[in-house]
Amino acid sequence: MALALYNTLTRRIEPFQPLAPPRVTLYSCGPTVYNFAHVGNFRTFLFVDLLRRWLEASGYDVFHIMNLTDVDDKIIKAAGERRTSIDDLVKPFIDAFFEDRDYLRIVPAHVYPRATEFVEPMIRLVQGLLDKGVAYRGEDGSVYFGIARFPAYGRLSQLDTRELKIGASGRTSADEYDKDNAQDFVLWKAARPEDEAVSAAWDAPFGRGRPGWHLECSAMALELIGQRYQTQVLDIHTGGVDLIFPHHEDEIAQSCAFTGQDLFAKYWLHGEFLNIRGSKMSKRFGNITTARDLKADGVEPAGFRLLVFQTHYRQQLDLTDEALTAAREGARRLGDFADRFDTASVTKPDPTSPWAGLAATLANEFAAALDDDLNAPRAVAAAFEFVREANRLLDERIAPTPAAKTAWDAVDRVLAVAHRAQARAEIAASALDADPAALGDQVPEDPAARLGWASRWSARRATAKRSRDFALADQIRVRLKEAGFELRDRRDGSAELVDRR
RNA sequence: GGCGCCGUCGCCAAGUGGUAAGGCAGAGGUCUGCAAAACCUCCAUCCGGCGGUUCGAAUCCGCCCGGCGCCUCCA
Numbered sequence: 320m321a322l323a324l325y326n327t328l329t330r331r332i333e334p335f336q337p338l339a340p341p342r343v344t345l346y347s348c349g350p351t352v353y354n355f356a357h358v359g360n361f362r363t364f365l366f367v368d369l370l371r372r373w374l375e376a377s378g379y380d381v382f383h384i385m386n387l388t389d390v391d392d393k394i395i396k397a398a399g400e401r402r403t404s405i406d407d408l409v410k411p412f413i414d415a416f417f418e419d420r421d422y423l424r425i426v427p428a429h430v431y432p433r434a435t436e437f438v439e440p441m442i443r444l445v446q447g448l449l450d451k452g453v454a455y456r457g458e459d460g461s462v463y464f465g466i467a468r469f470p471a472y473g474r475l476s477q478l479d480t481r482e483l484k485i486g487a488s489g490r491t492s493a494d495e496y497d498k499d500n501a502q503d504f505v506l507w508k509a510a511r512p513e514d515e516a517v518s519a520a521w522d523a524p525f526g527r528g529r530p531g532w533h534l535e536c537s538a539m540a541l542e543l544i545g546q547r548y549q550t551q552v553l554d555i556h557t558g559g560v561d562l563i564f565p566h567h568e569d570e571i572a573q574s575c576a577f578t579g580q581d582l583f584a585k586y587w588l589h590g591e592f593l594n595i596r597g598s599k600m601s602k603r604f605g606n607i608t609t610a611r612d613l614k615a616d617g618v619e620p621a622g623f624r625l626l627v628f629q630t631h632y633r634q635q636l637d638l639t640d641e642a643l644t645a646a647r648e649g650a651r652r653l654g655d656f657a658d659r660f661d662t663a664s665v666t667k668p669d670p671t672s673p674w675a676g677l678a679a680t681l682a683n684e685f686a687a688a689l690d691d692d693l694n695a696p697r698a699v700a701a702a703f704e705f706v707r708e709a710n711r712l713l714d715e716r717i718a719p720t721p722a723a724k725t726a727w728d729a730v731d732r733v734l735a736v737a738h739r740a741q742a743r744a745e746i747a748a749s750a751l752d753a754d755p756a757a758l759g760d761q762v763p764e765d766p767a768a769r770l771g772w773a774s775r776w777s778a779r780r781a782t783a784k785r786s787r788d789f790a791l792a793d794q795i796r797v798r799l800k801e802a803g804f805e806l807r808d809r810r811d812g813s814a815e816l817v818d819r820r
Numbered sequence: 821g822g823c824g825c826c827g828u829c830g831c832c833a834a835g836u837g838g839u840a841a842g843g844c845a846g847a848g849g850u851c852u853g854c855a856a857a858a859c860c861u862c863c864a865u866c867c868g869g870c871g872g873u874u875c876g877a878a879u880c881c882g883c884c885c886g887g888c889g890c891c892u893c894c895a
Binding site (some may be wrong): 330348349350351356358359360361362363364366391392393444476501502503504505531532533557558559560561562563564565566568569589590591592596597598599600601625628629630631632634635636637639641642643644646647648649652655656659672688693696697699700701702703704707710711713714715784787789792793796797800805806807808809810815817 | 823824825826828831832833834835841842843844845851852853854855856857858859860887888889890891892894895
């Protein structure tokens with residue numbers, strides 16, 4: 320079994336064969352940092368996270384680049400309104416993006432190049448295209464890419480260029496720029512006073528201006544993989560489906576025209592959209608949900624990850640309260656198992672143990688699922704089946720083998736969908752009452768103090784149970800539940816205290 | 821108008837020619853002073869509709885119905 324991925328370029332699932340294994344160069348289109356990234360953005364980044372983790376788990380040596388678009392129309396507009404530079408505008412959003420990324424347990428890329436830090440390579444790229452005659456200066460001073468000079472144009476999006484309905488999206492007007500051909504795209508935009516006002520203009524041999532949107536990805540990718548590996552072709556390029564056209568189409572055009580290579584990236588992977596209650600997120604509908612909103616609502620990252628991974632990355636995903644609740648409960652169950660499994664003592668390797676077959680099934684099914692174009696829903700199903708069987712064996716007090724632990728850990732490492740409890744404490748059957756003054760009605764904020772508080776109450780309850788004062792015991796249970804604690808009694812009178820907050 | 825996707829259990833969602841994974845919810849049970857957790861059993865003879873191809877179709881083809889995306893700067 321080997322990894323196969325759906326390649327937008329060929330519209331087929333292809334065996335994954337990197338250009339120079341075990342190295343894999345991975346370029347991901349990142350956020351435009353003029354606002355907080357929303358859950359739709361993060362769905363795409365989670366798909367990339369899964370790809371990254373699975374490539375590494377499969378033994379590849381991945382070099383992962385994710386760009387940050389820190390200069391574009393919206394950023395310039397916002398900076399102008401706030402009378403600040405684009406750099407000052409963007410900084411807090413970059414910080415926020417990294418915070419959100421960490422919150423969602425997304426493995427950081429190796430580099431996060433910012434467009435404004437790569438203006439020199441961009442200028443070289445534009446100059447190269449001018450020299451080759453595929454780019455031209457418009458009368459407005461901007462530089463455009465002439466798609467008529469690049470026969471392969473349209474290969475990725477499979478759009479017949481003659482059929483493009485100009486302005487069909489309603490987002491632009493055809494006469495917005497001074498172009499030879501309506502489908503030509505801008506490489507370098509001549510500087511306007513608004514750009515100068517927010518420090519979004521650079522000198523170039525072909526005129527002062529700023530980069531067009533598509534330019535940065537080509538320039539940064541070529542620069543970074545060129546420096547590091549002396550190559551001009553990426554193994555994988557990722558993004559959301561909306562980037563297929565025109566963004567990625569244009570990247571290919573300008574990159575390949577510049578390098579003379581047939582490919583800019585060997586594999587193009589695109590993640591589908593996440594919608595909210597049936598419709599696309601947009602400012603117009605006022606239905607933008609950010610990662611911070613999830614955090615504020617107390618949604619555990621594992622729950623959100625599970626929700627995302629329970630749908631294949633090439634299928635649209637509808638975010639609803641019910642779906643989120645269901646995923647959170649699933650993540651909780653996986654987390655409870657993970658905690659339990661972590662603390663279970665292990666036997667020596669034993670091929671005759673019932674764990675042996677379980678471990679093998681999990682490892683095989685998990686790998687087969689992800690190798691099949693990152694079929695995460697199937698991989699998740701394998702995890703759940705393992706958890707059910709494993710819980711049964713643990714219930715029967717059959718200790719797991721090292722192989723079982725290894726298999727589960729690998730799954731947990733790639734998916735990270737198990738929501739472990741904040742904290743747990745053991746309450747002995749013989750627990751003694753604490754000093755009544757130490758009990759306290761107020762639940763402390765500090766996590767350790769919280770657990771201490773709940774433990775003392777649990778001890779109080781244990782003594783109440785011993786004296787068969789069940790009314791008091793139940794009262795304490797209710798009070799602990801309200802504070803976010805779950806108490807699991809055992810037959811022997813001991814109990815486990817779980818912090819669910 | 822062009823390119824493309826989807827419609828599978830109450831909800832979510834795999835499966836894309838060989839006779840329906842998984843999750844959540846629900847019902848019953850084991851355990852239990854109670855309550856959880858965990859486990860066991862049950863929960864789609866059927867995959868939007870109608871035709872067709874085939875020994876065999878949720879899976880292929882056609883038509884219809886319904887939902888959605890992209891078509892120049894949105895992940």
